[in-house]
Amino acid sequence: STHTRIRRDRATNSGRSQEISRLIGRSLRAAVDLKALGERQVYVDCDVLQADGGTRTAAITGGFVALALAMKYLKDQNIIKEWPLSHYVAAISAGIKEGEAILDLNYDEDSSIHTDMNFVMNNRKEFIEIQGTAEKTSFSREELGQMLDLAEKACKELMKEQQKVLGDFFNLEI
Numbered sequence: 001s002t003h004t005r006i007r008r009d010r011a012t013n014s015g016r017s018q019e020i021s022r023l024i025g026r027s028l029r030a031a032v033d034l035k036a037l038g039e040r041q042v043y044v045d046c047d048v049l050q051a052d053g054g055t056r057t058a059a060i061t062g063g064f065v066a067l068a069l070a071m072k073y074l075k076d077q078n079i080i081k082e083w084p085l086s087h088y089v090a091a092i093s094a095g096i097k098e099g100e101a102i103l104d105l106n107y108d109e110d111s112s113i114h115t116d117m118n119f120v121m122n123n124r125k126e127f128i129e130i131q132g133t134a135e136k137t138s139f140s141r142e143e144l145g146q147m148l149d150l151a152e153k154a155c156k157e158l159m160k161e162q163q164k165v166l167g168d169f170f171n172l173e174i
Contacts, residue, residue, distance in 0.1 A: 020056050023129065027060045027120045028067050030128040031089045036082035042070060054104055057091035057118055061158050064089040068162075068170050087122040088172060090158035094119060094147040096139050101146035103154050115139040119151035123159050123174045 028044060044066050046059035067085070074080045093105045096115035105113060117132035132144075159174045 020059070023056055023118075023120075023131070024059050024063055027089055027091060027128050028063055030120075031064065031067070031085050031087050031122065033082070033084045033086060036080065036084035037071075038080060040074075040080075042067065044070075054093045054106070057093050057104075057120075060089060060091035060120055061162070065162050065165050068166050072166075072169055085170065087124055088159040088162055088170075088174065089120065089122055089128065090155040090162065091118060091120040092151050092154040092158065093117065094151050094154075096143050096147070099143075101143060101150055103150045115143065115147075117147055117151075119148070119155065121152065121155040123156075123172055125152060 024044065024046060044063040046063050048055040048058055071080070071083070071085055075083060092103060094101060094103050094117050095105050095109065095113040096102075097109060097113050102109065105116065114136045115132065115134050117130065119130055120128040122128060132139075156174055163171060163174060
C-alpha cells in the first residue's frame with residue numbers, strides 16, 4: 001500500500017511488492033522452527049488498507065499475530081505435534097529528522113526524512129533485520145544508536161500488544 005492506494009492485483013507484480021514480501025517472509029520465518037512445522041507452507045497475506053507510512057513494519061507486526069493464530073489452529077487440530085514458534089516478532093520504522101531520532105514515520109516524514117530505517121526484532125532483544133538508508137545526508141554512529149534505542153523500546157511495546165491479542169497460549173517474557 002502507498003499514500004495513494006494501489007490496486008492490489010497490479011501491486012503484486014511490482015519490484016517494490018516483491019521486496020516487501022521477501023522482507024516479511026524473512027522476518028516471520030525467523031520465529032519458526034521449520035522442522036516442527038513439517039512439510040507445510042504458510043501464506044501470510046498482508047493488506048495495509050490505510051497507508052500513512054510504516055506499511056512494511058505494520059505488515060510484519062500484524063503478520064506475526066496472524067502466523068501465531070494459524071499455528072495455534074494447526075496445533076489445536078493436531079495437524080502439527082510441536083509448537084513451532086520460538087519468539088515474538090515486531091517491527092518499527094525510525095529515522096533522523098533535523099538531527100533528532102523519531103519513531104514510526106508517517107508518510108510525510110518518510111518522504112522528507114534524512115535517514116530512514118526499519119528494525120525487526122524478537123522478544124529476546126535480538127535483531128532479525130535492519131534496513132537503513134541515508135536519504136539526504138549521512139548519519140552518525142550516535143544517531144544510529146538513538147534509533148536502535150527507540151526501536152528496541154517500541155518493539156517491546158508492540159510485542160506487549162501482540163501478547164494481549166494472543167493471550168495465554170503464547171505467553172513469553174517480553
